[in-house]
């Protein structure tokens with residue numbers, strides 16, 4: 225039985241450095257000597273594709289290297305389950321994760337890389353009033369716990385990023401860039417990300433996304449009109465936001481983003497369908513139903529082979545040969561026109577006497593949906609979003625910057641399939657969760673959401689935050705934005721159920737909170753080596769529950785946090801089967817030599833009954849075994865029954 229050390233992959237979040245190297249090695253094995261990259265060889269293998277000019281096109285800012293590295297450094301954190309704050313813990317597949325999204329995105333890599341269909345984010349716009357989270361390269365988890373007031377703050381305070389700071393855009397880019405890189409990793413190949421931003425940072429965001437996603441993966445810059453009237457304290461008042469859309473990869477068929485082809489059309493509207501009618505014709509209405517009439521002629525200029533498009537077409541009712549009007553030509557080649565004629569797809573007027581036929585486009589053959597214009601039409605404004613939240617909370621101005629549910633529902637419709645995973649890692653008040661639940665209720669979808677939100681403190685002594693702080697106090701919750709979001713999701717779940725009584729879909733969510741790992745790293749205190757040795761015997765930090773450790777194992781082995789877990793008592797010990805036997809965990813604190821055999825045999829029998837498809841990992845608590853005999857016996861019995869991947873922590 226091998227002990228999981230703090231440095232083992234099983235104790236860490238994904239190591240993206242190592243994964244990148246593996247990918248490179250698979251492509252260019254010749255460029256590796258003794259496990260290291262030989263740049264001279266790589267350069268030769270890449271031929272002329274290297275850009276070695278000193279001055280390059282692109283975005284540069286102070287800290288870019290560090291930001292890139294930050295995205296690749298594994299997290300030392302974990303996600304602790306909080307069933308008490310969740311809704312329908314046992315059955316739900318939705319996740320609400322409280323914590324700094326950089327660390328959370330790292331922790332999610334193993335379980336969700338390449339699995340997310342849609343990401344929507346609405347980061348701080350960097351207006352000078354919103355605070356931009358400063359990452360700490362050395363120990364971001366400690367930094368996070370301090371900044372969010374969860375451990376002694378040592379005088380550190382969350383401050384907003386003001387233009388006077390001299391590092392205004394740099395701070396924002398340093399915050400965004402590693403998060404964008406990690407976000408891309410989570411997307412499926414046909415995945416898409418929508419990013420809300422205003423004019424303050426849209427130019428920087430576009431360039432940063434060009435690097436993180438590739439400019440060829442840019443899909444569109446959507447414009448959302450967020451307010452009706454322009455703010456009158458300016459000569460020109462901005463009334464719109466941008467929503468940048470990027471895909472994960474380029475289509476194999478063309479150089480377009482795959483996301484562009486994977487985006488959904490909007491449902492057809494009655495107004496659009498009304499253009500299709502039943503038209504009278506000499507031999508009765510067409511049995512194929514309603515159609516729309518399309519011009520068969522075009523201006524005879526510009527790039528067209530006009531001569532070949534100027535031929536005669538016979539009117540079947542009058543036998544007259546007709547030609548396109550002066551200055552025009554047919555839109556279709558002669559053979560295409562013959563085919564339209566043969567198939568009765570040319571309309572010659574009520575009495576069949578038209579001199580220019582029209583092409584029939586049948587409703588039954590029309591596009592199944594409608595194109596969304598890039599300036600989003602008929603969308604609610606910010607003030608409507610504020611009102612939606614006011615109705616849910618029963619209070620005004622609890623949270624200042626919510627998006628309207630209908631806007632996010634539109635994005636969820638455009639970018640997701642009916643059952644994929646969707647993610648918002650700047651969740652704010654949690655509008656995205658409401659939008660996903662309401663869209664699922666409307667179209668019967670089974671989209672699962674993952675939301676991440678910092679427990680950004682709200683302070684009753686700050687006049688801007690007083691209402692929020694009082695609201696949290698009324699609820700008996702800690703004063704922070706993550707609490708506001710959870711409350712909003714709980715209340716909107718109830719509202720969605722009320723509005724859709726027949727909807728049997730998932731309105732629950734599992735809450736997890738970011739914290740430092742449950743496992744004590746081997747970090748000997750040189751002045752007290754004996755004490756350090758004793759501490760390392762109990763690998764699990766004091767105060768951490770069995771469930772805390774169980775979910776850390778699950779996360780670091782790359783299993784879904786929403787996976788069902790079954791617990792049984794075997795030989796008096798609690799044993800958990802995760803994902804129908806993919807992982808079996810027993811974290812009991814004591815296993816004697818006498819208990820080892822019945823425990824092992826019981827596990828073997830349960831494993832057989834579960835019959836999981838792939839290999840099963842088994843994890844025990846190292847300090848539980850009262851001696852080598854217990855450990856060896858248990859391992860041997862498991863091995864004899866094909867369970868070889870047995871580890872301890």
Ligand SMILES: C[S@@+](CC[C@H](N)C(=O)[O-])C[C@H]1O[C@@H](n2cnc3c(N)ncnc32)[C@H](O)[C@@H]1O
Nearest residue numbers: 324325346357626627650651652653655678680
């Ligand atoms: C503009 S708001 C999002 C509003 C949201 N779309 C809504 O409709 O309610 C941005 C949110 O991101 C959160 N945030 C900022 N930095 C974060 C970080 N590092 N990790 C997680 N959340 C963060 C802020 O607390 C803030 O609530």
